[in-house]
Amino acid sequence: MAKVTATMRLQFTGPWPPQSSLERRSSCDSINSFLNVAGGPVLSLPHLEVSNSFPMPAYAMSRSFNRKGANVISPHSPASMILDLLDVYEDEYDGVIIDPECLPSSTNAFVANLRTSLSYWKLKGKKGVWLKILLEQAHLVPMAIKEGFNYHHAEPGYVMLTYWIPKEPCMLPANASHQVGVGGFVITEKSEVLVVKERKCPCRCSGIWKLPTGFIDKSEELFTGAIREVKEETGIETDFLEVIAFRHAHCVAFDKSDLLFFCMLKPLSFDITIDEAEIEDAKWMPLDEFLGQPYYQEDQMLKKAMELCVARYENRYSGFIAHQLISKFDGRLSYLYSTD
Amino acid sequence: MAKVTATMRLQFTGPWPPQSSLERRSSCDSINSFLNVAGGPVLSLPHLEVSNSFPMPAYAMSRSFNRKGANVISPHSPASMILDLLDVYEDEYDGVIIDPECLPSSTNAFVANLRTSLSYWKLKGKKGVWLKILLEQAHLVPMAIKEGFNYHHAEPGYVMLTYWIPKEPCMLPANASHQVGVGGFVITEKSEVLVVKERKCPCRCSGIWKLPTGFIDKSEELFTGAIREVKEETGIETDFLEVIAFRHAHCVAFDKSDLLFFCMLKPLSFDITIDEAEIEDAKWMPLDEFLGQPYYQEDQMLKKAMELCVARYENRYSGFIAHQLISKFDGRLSYLYSTD
Numbered sequence: 206m207a208k209v210t211a212t213m214r215l216q217f218t219g220p221w222p223p224q225s226s227l228e229r230r231s232s233c234d235s236i237n238s239f240l241n242v243a244g245g246p247v248l249s250l251p252h253l254e255v256s257n258s259f260p261m262p263a264y265a266m267s268r269s270f271n272r273k274g275a276n277v278i279s280p281h282s283p284a285s286m287i288l289d290l291l292d293v294y295e296d297e298y299d300g301v302i303i304d305p306e307c308l309p310s311s312t313n314a315f316v317a318n319l320r321t322s323l324s325y326w327k328l329k330g331k332k333g334v335w336l337k338i339l340l341e342q343a344h345l346v347p348m349a350i351k352e353g354f355n356y357h358h359a360e361p362g363y364v365m366l367t368y369w370i371p372k373e374p375c376m377l378p379a380n381a382s383h384q385v386g387v388g389g390f391v392i393t394e395k396s397e398v399l400v401v402k403e404r405k406c407p408c409r410c411s412g413i414w415k416l417p418t419g420f421i422d423k424s425e426e427l428f429t430g431a432i433r434e435v436k437e438e439t440g441i442e443t444d445f446l447e448v449i450a451f452r453h454a455h456c457v458a459f460d461k462s463d464l465l466f467f468c469m470l471k472p473l474s475f476d477i478t479i480d481e482a483e484i485e486d487a488k489w490m491p492l493d494e495f496l497g498q499p500y501y502q503e504d505q506m507l508k509k510a511m512e513l514c515v516a517r518y519e520n521r522y523s524g525f526i527a528h529q530l531i532s533k534f535d536g537r538l539s540y541l542y543s544t545d
Numbered sequence: 546m547a548k549v550t551a552t553m554r555l556q557f558t559g560p561w562p563p564q565s566s567l568e569r570r571s572s573c574d575s576i577n578s579f580l581n582v583a584g585g586p587v588l589s590l591p592h593l594e595v596s597n598s599f600p601m602p603a604y605a606m607s608r609s610f611n612r613k614g615a616n617v618i619s620p621h622s623p624a625s626m627i628l629d630l631l632d633v634y635e636d637e638y639d640g641v642i643i644d645p646e647c648l649p650s651s652t653n654a655f656v657a658n659l660r661t662s663l664s665y666w667k668l669k670g671k672k673g674v675w676l677k678i679l680l681e682q683a684h685l686v687p688m689a690i691k692e693g694f695n696y697h698h699a700e701p702g703y704v705m706l707t708y709w710i711p712k713e714p715c716m717l718p719a720n721a722s723h724q725v726g727v728g729g730f731v732i733t734e735k736s737e738v739l740v741v742k743e744r745k746c747p748c749r750c751s752g753i754w755k756l757p758t759g760f761i762d763k764s765e766e767l768f769t770g771a772i773r774e775v776k777e778e779t780g781i782e783t784d785f786l787e788v789i790a791f792r793h794a795h796c797v798a799f800d801k802s803d804l805l806f807f808c809m810l811k812p813l814s815f816d817i818t819i820d821e822a823e824i825e826d827a828k829w830m831p832l833d834e835f836l837g838q839p840y841y842q843e844d845q846m847l848k849k850a851m852e853l854c855v856a857r858y859e860n861r862y863s864g865f866i867a868h869q870l871i872s873k874f875d876g877r878l879s880y881l882y883s884t885d
Contacts (some may be wrong), residue, residue, distance in 0.1 A: 343690040346704075350683040358799060359699035360720060364686075365799070380700060381721040381801040382763060423722060424795040424802060450865070450883035454872075455764040459698060459705070461721040462764060464804065504873035506881055513883050523884060525790070525865070532794075533844035541846055543790035543853050544863060544884060 289318045290325060298376075300333035301326055305363070308342060316348050323352065327370055333377045334368040384458055386465045387431040388418040390514040391443055391472050397489035399472065401438055404485040413500045414490055418465075426540060428527055431468035439487040440478030443470035447524035448542055449513045452506060467510050469517050469524065629658045630665060638716075640673035641666055645703070648682060656688050663692065667710055673717045674708040724798055726805045727771040728758040730854040731783055731812050737829035739812065741778055744825040753840045754830055758805075766880060768867055771808035779827045780818030783810035787864035788882055789853050792846060807850050809857050809864065832858075 292307035303322075309315045326334060336354055338345050340362050354366040358380035369375040391399035400414035417438040421430030428445035435443050446469040457463040479487045492515065501507050516522035525542040532539060632647035643662075649655045666674060676694055678685050680702050694706040698720035709715040731739035740754035757778040761770030768785035775783050786809040797803040819827045832855065841847050856862035865882040872879060 340690060340695060343687040346686045347683040350680060355680060355701045356699035356704050357701070358720075359696035359704055361695045361697070364696050364699055364704055378798055379724075379760065379763070380698075381724055381799060382761070383723040383725050383804070384719075384721055385723050385802070385804070420719065421722070423719070427793060450881055452879060452881050453767060454877075454879040458718055459721060462725070464723070464725070500873075505870040506872040506879065509868060509870055509881055509883075513885065516885070523863075528849060530845040530849055532846040533840075537794075539792060539794040539846065541790055541792050541849055543849075545853065545856070 289314070289321060291318050291322045293322075296333075298333065299331055300335065300377075301331050302335040303337070305337040305339050305342070308338070308345065310342070312344060312348055315345050316352065319349065319352055323368070323370075332369065332371050333375075334370065336366040336368070337363050338366065339363050381461075383462045383464055384420060385427070385430075386418060386420050386463065387427055387434060388416045388465060388467050388510075389431045389435040389443065389470045390416055390449065390467060390511075391435055391441060391470045392492065392514075392518050393472055393475070393489065396492040396518075398492050398495045399435065399439055399441055399477075399487070400490045400495060401479070401487040402485040404481075404483055413498060414488075414495060415500075416467075417487075426527070427466050427542070428468065428540075431466070431470060435470060438480050438484050440474075440476065442473040444473060445469075445527070446471055447517060447526055449517055449522070449524040450510050452510070467514065469514060629654070629661060631658050631662045633662075638673065639671055640675065640717075641671050642675040643677070645677040645679050645682070648678070648685065650682070652684060652688055655685050656692065659689065659692055663708070663710075672709065672711050673715075674710065676706040676708070677703050678706065679703050721801075723802045723804055724760060725767070725770075726758060726760050726803065727767055727774060728756045728805060728807050728850075729771045729775040729783065729810045730756055730789065730807060730851075731775055731781060731810045732832065732854075732858055733812055733815070733829065736832040736858075738832055738835045739775065739779055739781055739817075739827070740830045740835060741819070741827040742825040744821075744823055753838060754828075754835060755840075756807075757827075766867070767806050767882070768808065768880075771806070771810060775810060778820050778824050780814075780816065782813040784813060785809075785867070786811055787857060787866055789857055789862070789864040790850050792850070807854065809854060 289309075292304040294302040294304065296302060309318055323334070334354075335357075336349055338349065343364075346364060346366070349366050352368075354368045357365045357367040357377070359365065367377055369377060389399070399417065401417050402412065402414060417435045419430070419434040419437075421427060422433075425433070427448065432443050432445055435441055449467045449469050451464055451466045454463045454465070475489070477487050477489075479485075495501075496511055496515070501511055513522055513524070517524060523544050525544060528541045528543065529538050530541050531537065629649075632644040634642040634644065636642060649658055663674070674694075675697075676689055678689065683704075686704060686706070689706050692708075694708045697705045697707040697717070699705065707717055709717060729739070739757065741757050742752065742754060757775045759770070759774040759777075761767060762773075765773070767788065772783050772785055775781055789807045789809050791804055791806045793802065793804055795802045815829070817827050817829075819825075835841075836851055836855070841851055853862055853864070857864060863884050865884060868881045868883065869878050870881050871877065
């Protein structure tokens with residue numbers, strides 16, 4: 206299995222690949238400045254397109270790696286022959302990360318540079334190759350696939366392709382595996398639960414009074430997401446108290462897994478204003494009436510979750526509270542959820 | 546925010562889009578069988594490529610939607626003009642899901658059919674369009690992007706593109722947002738903790754004795770993942786006891802969020818066999834020595850998590866246990882984690 210351990214992951218402070226922990230191996234230097242640094246003459250040389258099996262000499266390899274569009278003179282080639290390598294970062298796992306901002310826009314140049322670079326990385330013993338292609342560079346996607354790349358993940362605006370060089374099984378970390386949702390159990394001192402009917406619910410819960418629920422936003426805390434969803438759907442302001450329980454299910458949206466956190470919230474306001482685009486109706490419902498709906502009685506999972514919420518309301522149960530703590534590795538605050 | 550509520554999600558029993566809840570709207574019928582069903586003559590007609598703004602008549606719309614490559618005769622067109630629509634499923638959110646297995650392989654036909662279909666779906670008041678393109682169809686990706694599609698997500702073997710038709714903000718559900726990891730706290734009756742040193746740890750925990758950790762596999766339970774990781778790294782067999790705590794961090798791998806579950810496990814064997822590819826060393830370490838490492842003392846987050854593990858070991862703390870429960874909606878078992 207592709208694996209990055211928890212403690213390894215703790216160090217990353219920004220987007221993956223972790224730029225902060227990477228050595229920037231090139232900076233779009235021109236061939237002239239490269240050759241000057243190398244002590245050689247300043248030359249103006251044409252490009253050479255090479256095949257995938259091009260045997261790159263050690264000299265070229267050692268000099269070209271940390272250059273953008275590294276135009277490298279081979280000692281076995283006439284001075285008129287030079288090579289283009291793609292601009293990359295290196296990672297600590299013997300991987301290379303191609304810089305999307307420095308990709309050639311010409312399809313031919315891209316293919317040629319990619320082939321040359323792959324040959325070079327193979328000789329260098331590199332393992333994983335990461336190729337991020339922006340939306341506006343989509344014409345390069347079929348070319349990269351033809352050269353043996355596969356999809357790894359995508360987000361609006363880009364697709365990430367990978368290539369695993371070694372003969373051994375691929376060890377690249379997998380894409381995100383889970384969606385995370387929150388449900389808000391909001392109950393008054395008079396045992397009234399905040400419930401909603403969804404406007405467009407195609408499933409079997411249609412017509413049921415249910416808890417406000419939704420996915421958390423990107424980089425949002427669980428408790429923030431629960432408070433926000435309740436506020437968006439019903440207009441009710443709340444404070445977060447505890448994560449009462451969570452459910453882990455598989456093969457849900459996009460064949461991914463799903464974690465749903467049931468959160469106990471304390472109401473701070475009581476006048477309901479529904480989000481009409483999403484919610485058909487919302488109200489404060491007596492607890493007994495809410496739990497008495499056949500929908501809850503007939504579903505083991507929801508019945509148990511609701512019983513725990515009630516137990517917490519009656520101070521017979523403790524869920525997980527949120528602790529904001531700093532971690533040494535990234536120096537950043539994050540939340541640990543536990544009973545104490 | 547794009548939103549699918551928890552109860553809605555409960556119904557899905559397979560890969561998303563949920564095939565079980567979708568009406569298969571076409572089945573690669575030929576034009577001849579379609580025209581026969583429609584009571585019309587069996588015709589052999591050439592294709593017509595139409596522009597994005599083609600005003601498709603209601604007749605054509607009503608007849609063509611549930612046909613693959615629906616060659617539809619417009620009442621306003623001569624008999625020689627027919628249209629190709631892409632083969633789709635419908636979803637309950639006024640969305641359409643293009644069948645990747647029925648995409649034309651020719652780029653020209655694909656573009657023509659896509660444009661025709663988009664015009665048609667716009668007239669029908671459709672909202673989101675889902676276009677899954679398989680690895681071997683990569684030549685179609687730039688064409689779809691040119692027509693206004695964007696990346697949604699990708700996995701090895703395919704990329705999913707989307708197109709949001711309405712003028713209002715996009716309501717399509719987002720891609721998976723989280724990685725999920727597990728750490729195994731395995732402790733003997735003699736207060737010895739199972740610890741590992743990772744072979745290739747580029748971060749600040751290098752050289753530290755730490756808990757076995759890793760990502761859970763696709764569709765794997767948390768407790769199964771914790772047991773597997775411990776077994777893989779150290780050869781030790783264990784039973785799962787509790788989720789002691791979990792940490793929620795953001796902007797980790799691929800800019801996604803991360804949930805790390807600290808799990809208490811009971812050892813069932815004691816002879817260590819390390820996974821040499823990943824682990825440099827593993828051993829049973831006295832608890833005091835383990836906790837005394839500066840690495841743990843200087844990290845608020847890990848210190849707290851380890852203190853909770855010790856409290857559980859000393860029966861001063863209760864984490865979440867796993868309940869296997871069936872849900873009415875999908876009729877499937879999943880796990881609810883809670884204190885009771």
